[in-house]
Amino acid sequence: MENAGQKSVLKRKVALIGNPNSGKSTLFNALTGLNQRTGNFPGVTVDKKTALVRKQFGKQEVEFSYIDLPGTYSLYAKSMDEEVATNVLVDKSNPDFPDLVLIVADATSLKRSLFLAGQIIDLNLPCVLALNMMDDAQKAGISIDVQRLSNRLGIPVVPVSARNKTGLEELEQVLSEHNELPAYRFLDAASISWPAVNLVLKSFAAENIKEYPALYKAHQLFATDEKWREQLADAGFSPNTAQAEESLLRYGVIARHLEACVGKATGNAGFTQKIDRWITHKVWGYVIFLLIMLAVFQSIFYLAEYPMSWIESGFAWIQELILTSFPEGVLTDLIVNGLLAGLSGVVIFIPQIALLFFFIAMLEDSGYMARVSFIMDKLMRKIGLHGRSVIPLISGMACAVPAIMGTRTISNWKERIITIMVTPLMSCSARLPVYTLLISLVIPDKMVGGIFHLQGLVLMGMYVLGFVTAIAAAWVMNKIIKGKGRSWFIMELPVYRMPKWSNVFYLIYEKVKIFLVDAGKVILAVAVVLWFMVSFGPGDEFKQNQSRISEMEDVLENRVDFTSDKYNDHEFRDQLIYMDSLKADSINAALSILNSRQLELSYAGRLGKIIEPAIAPLGYDWKIGISLITSLAAREVFVGTMATIYGAGDDENIVPIRERMAVEKHADSGLPVYSFATAVSLLIFYAFALQCISTIAIVKRETKSWKWPAIQFTFMGALAWVASFITYQLLK
Amino acid sequence: MKADKLTSLRPGEKAIIHSLDDAEISVKLLEMGCTPGEEVTLEKVAPLGDPIAVRIAGYLLSMRLSEAETVTIRKVASN
Numbered sequence: 001m002e003n004a005g006q007k008s009v010l011k012r013k014v015a016l017i018g019n020p021n022s023g024k025s026t027l028f029n030a031l032t033g034l035n036q037r038t039g040n041f042p043g044v045t046v047d048k049k050t051a052l053v054r055k056q057f058g059k060q061e062v063e064f065s066y067i068d069l070p071g072t073y074s075l076y077a078k079s080m081d082e083e084v085a086t087n088v089l090v091d092k093s094n095p096d097f098p099d100l101v102l103i104v105a106d107a108t109s110l111k112r113s114l115f116l117a118g119q120i121i122d123l124n125l126p127c128v129l130a131l132n133m134m135d136d137a138q139k140a141g142i143s144i145d146v147q148r149l150s151n152r153l154g155i156p157v158v159p160v161s162a163r164n165k166t167g168l169e170e171l172e173q174v175l176s177e178h179n180e181l182p183a184y185r186f187l188d189a190a191s192i193s194w195p196a197v198n199l200v201l202k203s204f205a206a207e208n209i210k211e212y213p214a215l216y217k218a219h220q221l222f223a224t225d226e227k228w229r230e231q232l233a234d235a236g237f238s239p240n241t242a243q244a245e246e247s248l249l250r251y252g253v254i255a256r257h258l259e260a261c262v263g264k265a266t267g268n269a270g271f272t273q274k275i276d277r278w279i280t281h282k283v284w285g286y287v288i289f290l291l292i293m294l295a296v297f298q299s300i301f302y303l304a305e306y307p308m309s310w311i312e313s314g315f316a317w318i319q320e321l322i323l324t325s326f327p328e329g330v331l332t333d334l335i336v337n338g339l340l341a342g343l344s345g346v347v348i349f350i351p352q353i354a355l356l357f358f359f360i361a362m363l364e365d366s367g368y369m370a371r372v373s374f375i376m377d378k379l380m381r382k383i384g385l386h387g388r389s390v391i392p393l394i395s396g397m398a399c400a401v402p403a404i405m406g407t408r409t410i411s412n413w414k415e416r417i418i419t420i421m422v423t424p425l426m427s428c429s430a431r432l433p434v435y436t437l438l439i440s441l442v443i444p445d446k447m448v449g450g451i452f453h454l455q456g457l458v459l460m461g462m463y464v465l466g467f468v469t470a471i472a473a474a475w476v477m478n479k480i481i482k483g484k485g486r487s488w489f490i491m492e493l494p495v496y497r498m499p500k501w502s503n504v505f506y507l508i509y510e511k512v513k514i515f516l517v518d519a520g521k522v523i524l525a526v527a528v529v530l531w532f533m534v535s536f537g538p539g540d541e542f543k544q545n546q547s548r549i550s551e552m553e554d555v556l557e558n559r560v561d562f563t564s565d566k567y568n569d570h571e572f573r574d575q576l577i578y579m580d581s582l583k584a585d586s587i588n589a590a591l592s593i594l595n596s597r598q599l600e601l602s603y604a605g606r607l608g609k610i611i612e613p614a615i616a617p618l619g620y621d622w623k624i625g626i627s628l629i630t631s632l633a634a635r636e637v638f639v640g641t642m643a644t645i646y647g648a649g650d651d652e653n654i655v656p657i658r659e660r661m662a663v664e665k666h667a668d669s670g671l672p673v674y675s676f677a678t679a680v681s682l683l684i685f686y687a688f689a690l691q692c693i694s695t696i697a698i699v700k701r702e703t704k705s706w707k708w709p710a711i712q713f714t715f716m717g718a719l720a721w722v723a724s725f726i727t728y729q730l731l732k
Numbered sequence: 733m734k735a736d737k738l739t740s741l742r743p744g745e746k747a748i749i750h751s752l753d754d755a756e757i758s759v760k761l762l763e764m765g766c767t768p769g770e771e772v773t774l775e776k777v778a779p780l781g782d783p784i785a786v787r788i789a790g791y792l793l794s795m796r797l798s799e800a801e802t803v804t805i806r807k808v809a810s811n
Contacts, residue, residue, distance in 0.1 A: 251762070490760050
């Protein structure tokens with residue numbers, strides 16, 4: 001029944017390229033919807049967004065394979081993102097090399113858009129120009145003669161509005177059938193560095209390339225090939241001069257096109273100007289910024305709490321269900337306390353990630369983000385960061401994971417790395433339970449100066465400490481880390497627009513997926529390892545203790561059923577119930593001692609004892625050592641571990657844990673374990689140490705190497721150790 | 733008509749770009765449409781005095797003072 005001729009699907013690889021803010025992503029979203037997936041470009045930290053879309057055109061079915069290239073102003077890459085865009089287009093052996101390039105141009109800023117368009121045309125690839133934001137252009141009084149522009153450029157030009165989804169069908173129709181190379185070149189490249197271009201043309205005669213691709217190749221060879229660099233330099237080639245010359249010539253050509261095709265607008269940027277008077281005002285600008293950040297931060301902090309507690313109770317429900325319906329054993333324990341606990345630790349981050357990217361998308365899409373960078377750049381530059389680092393840093397006060405995912409917008413590699421490295425120093429919400437427990441343990445519950453709560457002041461101090469350390473660390477790293485490429489602030493301040501909801505949605509969808517898939521694996525693996533370490537131990541003593549626990553649990557479970565008819569004397573039955581509860585209490589008390597002993601005998605407990613000499617100078621015993629190890633899953637696990645070690649309460653209620661910790665004494669000296677010095681030293685340790693596997697996993701994901709998370713873990717650990725050591729030695 | 737740096741403009745003041753003096757920065761500026769002969773208006777200065785934003789080719793372009801320092805302009809005589 002094979003009938004190849006009739007049913008053949010035409011495959012078209014289409015690459016989208018365009019300026020930042022040209023609405024390229026909106027167009028990509030409109031063309032692809034939920035078909036898009038995020039992958040990696042090999043070897044770089046830039047995400048690759050692709051999508052397969054099937055469309056029927058008459059009798060012909062076409063399968064579009066779209067790829068969204070990072071936004072760029074030019075083919076000459078200034079950042080890693082831009083390099084990706086150009087690599088795909090100039091290398092025919094690249095698996096992503098397209099059949100057709102879709103150039104997205106902003107009709108309201110045609111001049112700059114045509115600059116990139118001209119370069120693509122000159123690469124001599126089949127291409128189509130989508131004239132986006134035509135509705136905005138018309139509103140601003142810009143009239144464009146589309147047919148004439150198409151004739152002059154020698155490629156199809158399709159007016160669209162990605163936001164309103166108009167012109168998309170016409171565009172897809174053209175994309176499905178257009179195969180021709182541009183009718184003519186945009187620029188006569190032969191006038192630029194001719195001797196060098198000629199040299200390349202002759203050397204690559206077999207590839208039969210044109211002048212401009214040869215010139216572009218000369219740039220690439222000059223940058224990457226030692227031998228060629230000499231030859232090209234001998235031919236009088238200088239990259240900067242050649243680029244400058246090319247830009248000038250291009251704008252000359254563009255000016256003539258614009259004159260012929262565009263009706264001059266009566267310059268109407270009034271709305272944006274009016275808002276900008278407030279947004280970039282020397283006082284109100286910062287007030288507005290602080291208010292917005294306060295709103296964002298508070299929302300993440302408080303709104304996320306509801307879905308997070310639903311997720312927690314949902315998982316608790318499933319865990320309970322499995323515990324009661326499956327036979328007891330290692331496998332059940334692995335599923336419930338290893339896998340499900342780990343999975344819950346992954347899923348729990350989704351609300352915070354979704355909320356933060358909801359705000360980031362709104363701020364970015366509306367044009368506000370560029371203004372924040374504009375008013376903060378000078379401050380941030382002093383410590384080696386960029387204006388764009390502000391939002392991730394502040395978001396780090398809620399959670400470092402989405403904050404680090406938000407550093408994508410920083411294009412300079414060094415600035416981005418420093419931002420990623422210092423963001424986990426900001427006090428995140430997972431530290432709060434630890435701080436609360438320790439502060440309530442040793443800081444007196446009293447008022448200072450009549451209005452300030454002393455415990456509250458100390459808590460605020462911890463936040464300030466995190467912030468100041470992050471700034472100081474950035475300053476130091478700026479001196480140490482060597483930069484790749486120069487830091488720029490030559491960027492567009494886009495006009496204000498209403499954020500597009502579908503763009504906001506797609507960004508959240510993309511980020512949550514990245515976190516679940518890429519970081520989730522690592523977090524789950526570590527959760528299982530930690531489960532193993534607390535559930536198993538070396539030697540017979542562990543096994544003996546374990547069987548004692550289960551025997552004791554059997555006794556606890558073999559309770560009398562007092563509802564049976566046998567107990568008709570109700571008064572006596574109540575006495576029996578009371579006695580039964582006394583029995584249960586005493587077994588529970590014995591059980592918590594055994595459970596604590598169990599943890600001590602486990603691999604985690606052994607490890608706690610092994611590291612004790614290393615943490616003794618900080619004022620910690622091996623029990624605290626265990627908590628430091630289990631806290632790797634997440635800092636707040638500290639509280640739960642304390643509860644298990646001291647067999648007191650649970651992590652929902654800290655009062656019994658605190659009371660138990662307060663009376664804990666050193667076996668040899670009889671002095672309290674949680675002295676003021678030890679507790680403060682622990683506070684400092686939790687402020688600095690990178691005890692968060694999720695952060696480690698996401699830093700690995702974002703930097704695409706284990707190098708940076710390793711450096712980060714080491715430097716933050718060293719900082720924590722030294723600072724806690726000094727604190728303890730001074731206070732004891 | 734006298735040659736000045738782009739940094740010497742006051743807010744609202746117009747000028748014509750004359751030349752770009754730093755090879756590396758000029759490449760970036762040219763791509764963004766800052767070509768000699770183009771008219772620029774200083775639209776705003778960040779609250780801390782740096783960076784600045786100029787209107788050029790119909791859009792708002794921001795740059796640091798160190799970058800603006802490399803742009804030579806000729807001021808348009810105000811009437």
